[in-house]
Each structure stands twice: as C-alpha cells, then as structure tokens.
Amino acid sequence: MYKFGFIGAGNMGSALAKAICTKVGADEVVICDADASKAKALAESLGCACGDIHKVADESKYIFIAVKPQTLSDMFAEIRDMLGARDDRFILVTMAAGTKIEKIESLAGVKCPVIRIMPNVAASVGAAMTLCARNKLTNDAEYDYFIEAMSASGKLDKVEEEKIDAYSLVTGCGPAWVYLMIEALADGQVDIGVPRDKAYLYTAQMVEGAAKLMLESGKIPAALKDSVCSPGGTTIEGVRALENGNFRSALIDAVRASYKKTLNL
Numbered sequence: 001m002y003k004f005g006f007i008g009a010g011n012m013g014s015a016l017a018k019a020i021c022t023k024v025g026a027d028e029v030v031i032c033d034a035d036a037s038k039a040k041a042l043a044e045s046l047g048c049a050c051g052d053i054h055k056v057a058d059e060s061k062y063i064f065i066a067v068k069p070q071t072l073s074d075m076f077a078e079i080r081d082m083l084g085a086r087d088d089r090f091i092l093v094t095m096a097a098g099t100k101i102e103k104i105e106s107l108a109g110v111k112c113p114v115i116r117i118m119p120n121v122a123a124s125v126g127a128a129m130t131l132c133a134r135n136k137l138t139n140d141a142e143y144d145y146f147i148e149a150m151s152a153s154g155k156l157d158k159v160e161e162e163k164i165d166a167y168s169l170v171t172g173c174g175p176a177w178v179y180l181m182i183e184a185l186a187d188g189q190v191d192i193g194v195p196r197d198k199a200y201l202y203t204a205q206m207v208e209g210a211a212k213l214m215l216e217s218g219k220i221p222a223a224l225k226d227s228v229c230s231p232g233g234t235t236i237e238g239v240r241a242l243e244n245g246n247f248r249s250a251l252i253d254a255v256r257a258s259y260k261k262t263l264n265l
Contacts, residue, residue, distance in 0.1 A: 002030045004149070005060025007053055007075065009033035009042045012095060013066030015124035019153035021046045022126075032056045057082050062091045062115075062146060065104070069096040069265060076107040084110045091115060091142055097172070098265030101135045101161055113138035115146055116161060118168030119153065121175055128154035129171040133161035165262050173258045177251070182207060 003024060006017050009031055021029050029048035032055065033039035043050035057063060057079035067075050083090070091113040094104045101114045108114075115138055119130040130153060134143050147156050159167050182203045189199035214224060229236040242248075 002049065002060045003028040004062045004064065005029070005056035006031040006064045006066055007033075007056050007079075008064070008066030009035075009039045010066060011121060012119060012123070013064065014042055015121065015128075016064060016066070016095075016119060016150070016153060017042065017048070018046060019123055019126065020149055021048055023152040024149050030056055030060060053078055054082060058086065060090065062093055062149075064093045064095070066095060069099050072096060072099065072104075072107055076109070080107075080109045083108055083112070089113070091138060091146070093117060093146070095119060098165065098262045101133070105135070111137065113142055115143065116164060117150075118164055118172050120172050123153035126152055126154055130154065130156045131159050131164050131168040131171065132156055133159055133164050135161075166259060169255060169259050169262065173254075177254060178207060 004017075004020050006013050006029070009017070010033075013031070013033075017029060017031055026047035027049075029046070030051050031039050031043055031046075031048060032051050032053050033042075036052075039050050051059075053075070065072070065075070089112075092104060092108060093115045094101070095117050096104075097118070099116075101116050104114050104116070105111070114135045116133045117130055120128050122128040123130070130150065132143075132147065143158075147158070150156055157167075182200070185203045186196065186199035189202070190196055194202070210224075213219075214221065217224070225239070229239060
C-alpha cells in the first residue's frame with residue numbers, strides 16, 4: 001500500500017510527485033500515466049514505484065488526479081468500480097481547474113474524502129503557492145497530514161471551496177504573465193545592448209528579489225515602489241511610460257478575463 005498515488009505524470013503531476021517524494025520518501029509513492037514510458041522515466045528519476053491506473057487507484061491512500069479536466073469522465077470510468085469496491089479509506093486529490101468537488105464526487109461514484117488543490121508550476125522548485133479546500137468527509141487529521149506532506153512544494157493555504165477559483169486565479173495563471181513580463185523586459189535590455197543570456201538572468205533575479213523583499217518586509221507594493229523611485233529619476237520615468245501604456249489596467253483585465261474563462265469551464 002502506498003500513501004500517495006499519481007494518475008498523470010504531466011508537468012503538474014510530476015512537480016507534485018517530486019515534492020511528495022522529497023517530503024515523505026519515494027517508497028511511499030506510485031505513479032502512472034497514459035504514456036507508460038513517461039511514467040516509467042519519472043519514476044526512475046524520483047526512485048518511486050510505477051504502475052498502471054488500476055494499481056494507483058487500488059493501492060494508494062491519497063490519489064492525485066493529475067489529468068486534464070476534459071478527460072476526467074473517461075479516467076473515472078476506468079476506476080469507478082475499483083474505487084467502489086475498496087473497503088479501506090482513501091482520499092481523492094483533484095487539481096482540475098474550474099471543477100468543483102461535487103463533480104468529482106459524482107464522477108467517482110462513491111462517497112469519500114476529497115481534497116481540491118490549485119497549485120502552480122513553481123512546485124517543481126519548491127516555491128509554489130497552492131490553495132486547498134476539502135469536502136466534509138475529509139477529517140482534520142487527513143487534511144493536516146496532506147498539507148504537511150505537500151510542504152516541500154512551497155506555501156499552502158486552506159480556503160473554502162467557494163472561494164478557491166477567485167483566490168487561485170493569479171497563483172495559477174500568474175506565472176505565465178510574469179514570464180511574459182520577464183521576456184519583455186529582457187527584450188528591452190537587448191535593445192539597449194545587453195546580451196540575451198544576461199538580460200534573462202538579471203531580470204529573473206530582479207523578480208525573485210523584489211518578491212522576496214515584499215514577503216519578508218511586510219510592506220505593500222506601493223511603499224516599495226516609492227522607495228525605488230527617486231524624484232526626477234530614471235525609475236519614475238519608466239513608471240510614467242508604463243502608466244501611459246495602461247500596464248496596470250492590462251494586468252487587471254488579464255485577471256478578469258481568466259476568471260471569466262474559469263467560471264465557464
């Protein structure tokens with residue numbers, strides 16, 4: 001019996017499997033994927049077990065459903081009877097965007113504990129921000145153990161499910177927008193003569209440092225921004241250019257557009 005099983009070895013499944021192996025040990029983890037060679041390669045790199053979907057569904061305490069939302073119905077069709085036949089307690093862990101716990105319960109066809117998480121890609125380097133919700137069948141001990149086991153992936157926050165879509169919007173989608181910003185800032189540096197590799201390094205380190213300073217200082221962004229902007233200086237000139245380009249408005253629109261899409265999944 002394994003403590004954790006992963007159905008799906010894509011980017012997110014792989015990142016979380018790595019975090020779980022780091023925290024609880026690879027001997028407690030089994031993974032599978034529709035692409036068996038992908039699952040085998042990941043298992044070998046992590047030192048954990050590899051099997052098929054039936055092995056994961058039948059032999060795992062926490063079953064991570066790491067597949068695309070549009071494939072959930074077909075996936076559960078393969079394991080529904082097996083889940084229903086289990087006489088031990090197990091917990092389903094879903095990370096499907098826009099998919100409520102109620103739907104997972106319906107697809108599974110069995111009453112069981114369900115934990116819903118919304119992680120992001122930074123889990124692969126232990127720096128994710130993951131939001132978590134649970135159904136009423138998940139007890140405190142199971143939930144707390146899960147949070148602890150996931151701690152190697154980064155920070156986690158417990159929220160009520162009705163809030164998880166809004167709360168996780170930026171944590172989930174935001175990395176793509178930050179990468180877009182990093183790329184643009186790097187392009188600007190290349191335009192003034194900075195080599196591409198150095199431009200990426202400088203910008204990425206700047207973003208990491210700015211975020212760390214905000215988290216550790218407890219100061220709001222406006223105060224930190226003002227501390228960088230000298231009167232009549234170069235930074236405030238750049239801020240003016242960003243304001244002229246509707247930079248903040250564009251980011252707000254991005255959040256609203258992605259949230260609307262989430263609600264319509």
